[in-house]
Amino acid sequence: MPPESGRLERMKGVQQAESIRDQERAGRPKIHVLDSDWNTNNEFWKHFGGKQNVGWIKAPRGAGNDEDYELERKAEVQLFKCSDASGKLDITKISQ
Incomplete structure (x- = not known):
């Protein structure tokens, strides 16, 4: 694995x-x-079609921190309640 990868x-x-x-x-x-x-x-x-075909992959130094990425994704999580108990589909946002 790349030397920059962590444990x-x-x-x-x-x-x-x-x-x-x-x-x-x-x-x-x-x-x-x-x-x-x-x-x-x-x-x-x-x-992968040869190493030249994956040149678009960023080096770890330019890709950012995994922990920061995970925190950003968690901030985007939303919870919805979906119910058709009334015979009609109701979608209610519970939290963001």
């Missing part, structure tokens, strides 16, 4: 890979973790 980010990446393997692919895929050769492993990058 939590690496752990979450492995958890996501395990979830996809176990929940969506019936445990068949193998998980490979790239460490020192993550940036030069052509076998990995060919699955």
